Amino acid sequence: MAHVAIRGYSYCLNHTPELALHYGNTPYMERMSHGETEFLKKLAVNMQSFDEACSYAPNQAFIGGIDLDRLAEQPSPMYQNRMDGASRFGRFGEIMPEGEFLGLMDICDVFDIIWLEEGFAANVSGDLGQHPLMNEKIMSRLEKGHALNDIDEEIKKHGALPLFFQGNIAGCCRKGHDVDESLSAHVLLENIASKAGSVLALLHLLKTAGMVPGDIDYVIECSEEAAGDMNQRGGGNFAKAIAEIAGCVNASGFDVRSFCAGPVNALIAGAAQVASGARPNVVVLAGGAIPKLFMNSRDHVRKGIPALEDCLGSFAVLLDPDDGTCPVMRLDALGKHSVGAGASPQAITSALVLEPLQKIGLSFDDIDKFAAELQIPEITVPAGAGDVPAANFKMIAALAVMKGMIKKEEMPAFVEQKGIPGFAHTQGHIPSGVPFIGHACEAIKEGKYRRVMIIGKGSLFLARLTNLSDGASFIIEPSRGETGKALGVSPEEVRKMLLEALQDLSGVLAG
Amino acid sequence: MGKLAGKKVLLLGERDGVAAPAMEESLKNCGADFVFSVTECFV
Numbered sequence: 001m002a003h004v005a006i007r008g009y010s011y012c013l014n015h016t017p018e019l020a021l022h023y024g025n026t027p028y029m030e031r032m033s034h035g036e037t038e039f040l041k042k043l044a045v046n047m048q049s050f051d052e053a054c055s056y057a058p059n060q061a062f063i064g065g066i067d068l069d070r071l072a073e074q075p076s077p078m079y080q081n082r083m084d085g086a087s088r089f090g091r092f093g094e095i096m097p098e099g100e101f102l103g104l105m106d107i108c109d110v111f112d113i114i115w116l117e118e119g120f121a122a123n124v125s126g127d128l129g130q131h132p133l134m135n136e137k138i139m140s141r142l143e144k145g146h147a148l149n150d151i152d153e154e155i156k157k158h159g160a161l162p163l164f165f166q167g168n169i170a171g172c173c174r175k176g177h178d179v180d181e182s183l184s185a186h187v188l189l190e191n192i193a194s195k196a197g198s199v200l201a202l203l204h205l206l207k208t209a210g211m212v213p214g215d216i217d218y219v220i221e222c223s224e225e226a227a228g229d230m231n232q233r234g235g236g237n238f239a240k241a242i243a244e245i246a247g248c249v250n251a252s253g254f255d256v257r258s259f260c261a262g263p264v265n266a267l268i269a270g271a272a273q274v275a276s277g278a279r280p281n282v283v284v285l286a287g288g289a290i291p292k293l294f295m296n297s298r299d300h301v302r303k304g305i306p307a308l309e310d311c312l313g314s315f316a317v318l319l320d321p322d323d324g325t326c327p328v329m330r331l332d333a334l335g336k337h338s339v340g341a342g343a344s345p346q347a348i349t350s351a352l353v354l355e356p357l358q359k360i361g362l363s364f365d366d367i368d369k370f371a372a373e374l375q376i377p378e379i380t381v382p383a384g385a386g387d388v389p390a391a392n393f394k395m396i397a398a399l400a401v402m403k404g405m406i407k408k409e410e411m412p413a414f415v416e417q418k419g420i421p422g423f424a425h426t427q428g429h430i431p432s433g434v435p436f437i438g439h440a441c442e443a444i445k446e447g448k449y450r451r452v453m454i455i456g457k458g459s460l461f462l463a464r465l466t467n468l469s470d471g472a473s474f475i476i477e478p479s480r481g482e483t484g485k486a487l488g489v490s491p492e493e494v495r496k497m498l499l500e501a502l503q504d505l506s507g508v509l510a511g
Numbered sequence: 512m513g514k515l516a517g518k519k520v521l522l523l524g525e526r527d528g529v530a531a532p533a534m535e536e537s538l539k540n541c542g543a544d545f546v547f548s549v550t551e552c553f554v
Contacts, residue, residue: 296553
């Protein structure tokens with residue numbers, strides 16, 4: 001089997017400005033180094049409300065509230081041209097407000113790490129109790145809460161981190177061990193938040209795919225957090241922990257890591273398991289990264305724009321065998337950035353875009369849309385990082401020129417035609433190609449696209465183990481409705497057909 | 512050899528732009544002393 005069905009997908013945002021203000025790395029390091037500076041005071045008043053986050057067009061595009069054509073029509077700057085009547089829920093998922101998300105973090109905590117203040121816990125219980133996906137079993141995990149005095153003591157005497165809601169202490173995140181830095185309150189806060197985001201995406205996926213938790217066979221998690229202790233800092237395993245909370249009792253799972261290239265690598269790993277018949281289905285998912293919240297907020301504050309990086313992102317994608325009804329991932333044309341490929345943008349783009357196309361006899365023209373890094377430009381441009389999606393599409397166009405496939409003057413049209421606007425938060429692995437899968441599958445089902453390419457790139461060098469980066473890519477296209485057959489013919493298949501034809505001819509001539 | 516010859520150079524690469532190793536490779540014959548080379552990611 002050369003391809004696997006993309007049966008379902010979900011995308012969620014968790015609007016968490018107060019987690020961002022206190023534990024996003026940029027404000028956190030500022031506070032640790034210099035105290036409550038002018039920047040931090042201005043940041044606190046530059047934060048968006050939940051309604052503002054909901055009415056921000058890129059957020060609506062992420063959760064499937066609007067399609068990408070509608071996003072492209074939205075006047076800029078979009079933080080000054082908000083959408084009227086924007087809903088918390090979209091076709092792919094939702095934007096969850098911070099209070100409910102703190103409650104969900106408590107639901108996802110199985111070691112009494114998260115403590116909620118009792119009045120706050122009661123309010124959250126009322127709110128989450130109304131949530132369409134929070135069933136009785138999940139809600140039973142929400143604690144009744146603790147007295148504020150006890151929470152204060154945990155913070156002041158035992159190294160717990162305060163959790164805030166509307167400026168007040170709403171709870172705390174406790175340490176998991178007295179001296180183990182891998183189980184510090186800070187690490188556990190990030191891990192539990194990422195886990196909670198994944199659980200929410202998984203619940204939405206089950207709903208949109210029309211499945212019950214027991215239907216899920218395997219889960220692959222691909223965030224950028226490390227779960228472990230001082231003896232094995234990245235031991236894992238988020239995937240099973242997430243499946244447990246969602247009630248996926250028949251599932252097992254493991255984690256894949258490759259910085260921002262994690263999701264594409266994880267999707268390939270999951271698809272390979274389905275294609276081989278090893279697993280009847282695989283969910284690939286990831287939650288968000290607290291440290292990256294408000295990462296570029298210094299520039300946002302300086303330039304007087306809202307602190308837009310206030311949402312944790314999460315997604316989940318369900319893969320299963322092709323039955324002719326869903327778009328498929330091709331496994332015979334995977335992009336791979338090999339060790340010896342080189343670090344130049346041309347080398348990376350060639351490895352991830354051109355080489356997989358050449359392998360199956362396709363060209364740039366055969367791909368309707370490329371999706372590489374999909375960060376929201378209004379976040380990155382004021383911080384000096386430029387329009388990252390556009391930069392990636394220009395690099396693909398430049399490669400097409402170098403290979404003589406388009407003329408240099410055709411580059412702007414190529415970028416316009418084959419690129420898409422950025423609509424994902426600066427959450428590392430979250431914007432890396434995968435946010436487009438939902439929109440792409442819908443458009444493929446409608447016959448709007450013939451074929452798209454999803455590209456993930458990861459900054460391995462940040463871990464100081466290697467100077468290399470990573471990358472991977474795959475193609476999505478319509479199913480042909482014939483299990484095991486992908487569109488296009490590989491050179492090997494052509495050779496085999498020619499050989500068979502020559503043998504037939506030889507048989508006829510012989511007599 | 513060019514105007515960087517004999518100079519000490521810091522190379523700051525960007526993930527979605529040009530990575531530091533790629534700059535180092537292209538500048539290796541310019542006679543500069545690369546005292547620091549790093550690629551960062553801001554997204």
